[in-house]
Amino acid sequence: MTRSVRRTRRMLQLAGAGAAALMALSACSSSDGDSSPKSGTSTAASPKLSGTVTVFAAASLKESFTTLGKEFEQQHPGTKVTFNFGGSDTLAASITGGAPADVFAAASPKTMAIVTGKKDAVGTPATFVRNQLEIATLPGNPDKVSSLKDLTKPGLKVVLCDKTVPCGAAAQKALDASELKLTPASYEQDVKSALTKVELKEADAAVVYKTDVKSAGGKVEGVEFPESAQAINDYPIVLLKNAPNAETAKAFIALVQSADGQKVLSRAGFLKP
Structure with a gap:
């Protein structure tokens, strides 16, 4: 083989190697580009609440x-x-x-x-x-209230939430289910006001929520009644x-x-x- 032919073959081999290197570099660049966030996505953290x-x-x-x-x-x-x-x-x-x-x-x-x-x-x-209703009485339940019907006893001072308030509407629903009529000493604008009447001994009992009786601790005593299951809010x-x-x-x-x-x-x- 002549020196001229060998030189030509060597040049072709080098050219092929260079093309391969360029292709590899291009592929690498393309791969690096794919690792970046896609259009329309974000890696930013959620904005801080304030x-x-x-x-x-x-x-x-x-x-x-x-x-x-x-x-x-x-x-x-x-x-x-x-x-x-x-x-x-x-x-x-x-x-x-x-x-x-x-x-x-x-x-x-x-x-x-x-x-x-x-x-x-x-x-x-x-x-x-x-939430479910419960009767709140004075500590120790001195009037021996054991049922919703007991609230209709003559002389017992009972307060209810106003009928437009959810606790009042639920109480009325329970009374209707029991076919009981109760004329309260007062209607209160919210359940905490009704509970406070008992806590301050301005009322003997009130129909409130179980959660309110629990939050009052020893200031009142709770009496459950089955009709409350028909008036859960x-x-x-x-x-x-x-x-x-x-x-x-x-x-x-x-x-x-x-x-x-x-x-x-x-x-x-x-x-x-």
């Missing part, structure tokens, strides 16, 4: 929601949860009247419907707990349409519905949804 969340909640949720509010603030530094507790009907009227709020937690679907009916809520309200929660702090509000609702939130509510005496 600001104040205003929660309008049924009076019977006061103790458990206050605990959850503190827990939420610890989990998300820079946030603050403020509450407006009261009768669900009054809160609903405030919301539809334009009161600024992020979250509404009602003690009945009926009162929640006041808000959803005005299209002041986002999405469908979710039931997060249920579902508690719905929802994000409000014009929520000033929607993202943080969603996170608070998520906490309420979470396993940790349900533990707090169960300890307070609420029933699972």
Whole structure:
């Protein structure tokens, strides 16, 4: 083989090796490009929650929601949860009247419907707990109240929640189921007001929720009655349409519905949804 032929073959081999190297480099670059985020995806962390969340909640949720509010603030530094507790009907009227709020937690679907009916809520309200009625009497139960019928005894001073309030509507439902007529000493605007009447010995008994009897500790004595099973209230929660702090509000609702939130509510005496 001549020197010229060998030189030509050597040049062709070098050219082939160079092309192979270029192809490998190109493949490597293509592979590196595939490892980057695809168009439309993001690897950024969720935005940090901040600001104040205003929660309008049924009076019977006061103790458990206050605990959850503190827990939420610890989990998300820079946030603050403020509450407006009261009768669900009054809160609903405030919301539809334009009161600024992020979250509404009602003690009945009926009162929640006041808000959803005005299209002041986002999405469908979710039931997060249920609650059952119980009779609250003076410590030691001096009047020997053992049934719903006992509340109709002459001379016994009994208070009920107003019929427009979920606890009052539930009490009336239980009375109707038992075919009992009861004229209370007063109708109270929310369940805590009814309970306070007994705590202050301004009333002998009140029909409230089990959770309220439990939160009162030794200030009252609870008496269960079977008719309460026919008047259990579902508690719905929802994000409000014009929520000033929607993202943080969603996170608070998520906490309420979470396993940790349900533990707090169960300890307070609420029933699972």
